[in-house]
Amino acid sequence: MIEFRGVTKQFPDGTVAVAGVDIVVPPRKTTVFVGSSGSGKTTLLRMINRMVDPTGGQVLIDGTDVATLEPVALRRSIGYVMQNSGLLPHRKVIDNVATVPMLRGEKKAAAHARALELLDTVGLDRSLADKYPSQLSGGQQQRVGVARGLAVDPNILLMDEPFGAVDPIVRSELQQELLRLQGELGKTVVFVTHDIDEAFLLGDQVVIMQQGGQISQAASPAEILANPADDFVADFVGANRGKRALHVTEVDGRRLVVDGDGRPAGVLAS
Amino acid sequence: MNLLLEAIAWIFDPANWTGAGSIPERIMQHLAISATVLVIASLIALPIGMFVGHTGRGKDGAVTVSGGLRALPTLGLLTLLGLSIGIGLQAPIIALVVLALPPLLAGAYAGLESVDRRTVDAARAMGMRERQVIGKVELPLGMPIIVGGIRSATLQIVATATLAAYIADDGLGRFIFAGLKTRDYAEMLGGSILVILLALAIDGLFAIIQRLVVPAGVRATRTRELRSRPTRPRAVVGQPITEGNRE
Secondary structure (H helix, E strand, O other): OEEEEEEEEEOOOOOEEEEEEEEEEOOOOEEEEEOOOOOOHHHHHHHHOOOOOOOEEEEEEOOEEHHHOOHHHHHHOOEEEEOOOOOOOOOOHHHHHHHHHHHOOOOHHHHHHHHHHHHHHOOOOHHHHHOOHHHOOHHHHHHHHHHHHOOOOOOEEEEEOOOOOOOHHHHHHHHHHHHHHHHHHOOEEEEEEOOHHHHHHHOOEEEEEEOOOEEEEEEOHHHHHHOOOOHHHHHHHOOOOOOOOOEEEEEOOEEEEEOOOOOEEEEOOO | OHHHHHHHHHHHOHHHHOOOOOHHHHHHHHHHHHHHHHHHHHHHHHHHHHHHHHHOOOHHHHHHHHHHHHHOOHHHHHHHHHHHHOOOOHHHHHHHHHHHHHHHHHHHHHHHHOOOHHHHHHHHHOOOOHHHHHHHHHHHHHHHHHHHHHHHHHHHHHHHHHHHHHOOOOOOHHHHHHHHHHOOHHHHHHHHHHHHHHHHHHHHHHHHHHHHOOOHHHHOOOHHHHHHOOOOOOOOOOOOOOOOOOO
């Protein structure tokens, strides 16, 4: 369990990125922080592995204040997946995946054997192991990034807009893949995105952030849609724009679901 | 033209290839001075440049200092040092170190600075210590630019090490100064040609090394990206920031 208690971050230039955030991230569930640029969601994520230290409040992992933990050891125990994969361009795929285990002193042979298994886990062919990141497609690079994040079998996986730079088809593939993985592995996933659809798809808990680093609402997707806390949330999730104000009409004997503008969104399954 | 032929004849005269002060001996002296200078200057400039490039701190200072050093006339500095230290190799070595510092410093900080900050951030987020970030990420990726700095410094040292003979009995410059004094222009020009050839040969060697230190993964970039590449492939790393989706 990760707990934010009255967490604030003010940068030296006076910008307040996060203002008094209290939130509990439940274990073995996916929590998605969603908001537009400048809402402090990435800053919150980076506080968990001390890439950013809060200027006020506490971040606790299983009751331990992370400020008391050594940053390097902490980071090596937490998986981190970032946008543009963040792979080391001068290392082969297999060495990239094995980086953190080897930093922790694992033998090369063991780390490589495990890295190959992880390529299977994330749905990559083992023949890619000896390629360099620049030889892979964006989607493949992102999968390698996920494999690397899982390499030390961490309890916590931090994902900072991991699918932001791939095209929509690949993104949707990767999202399904993440859902499958999460079903199998049951990690505590903290996911940051600005895409509300992605948030609703992946999140057990969705945390909607607004400008100035405050939480507008934290709840399950269903609850947010049913009871948006305020106009900002309603607008952000699209409830006011008709995008999610769906209704059913009948066309040629089939029941279609159409949105507020009358555009078909799908077919109602019987 | 006649003089040039005489100079070439002087170079190939067997008498100049044996005994004290022969061409091979002078070349070895020249190389020894250049190597000494390069090692001393590297020990000073590379750590400072790497610190600046890694932390991003003190960059203005480094630029100012290296710019200032660049503006110092080496011959003037050598004369000044020679007058205070005296005859011998000390003064030319110090003067040449001053000459070599700016390119080394610039290469070191530009090399580390050129590495994509997102790559560095990812390395840190994975749990690399600062030392490991430098050693495993920034150095290998910045190496081509660092070697470029060393290459440019070496070229300047080898070319300018002729000045050592101004104040000491050392190096290929000896032929130039001796020829000037005795009005033996064939010897003078022959000595100059040897310096030029030596400098070009060493520069060629560094060109090869510079190519070899480009990390494999950076060289292995897919060819089909060539279309969208605004500049020639660079040694330094990081994915170009492109609009739209990359597949």
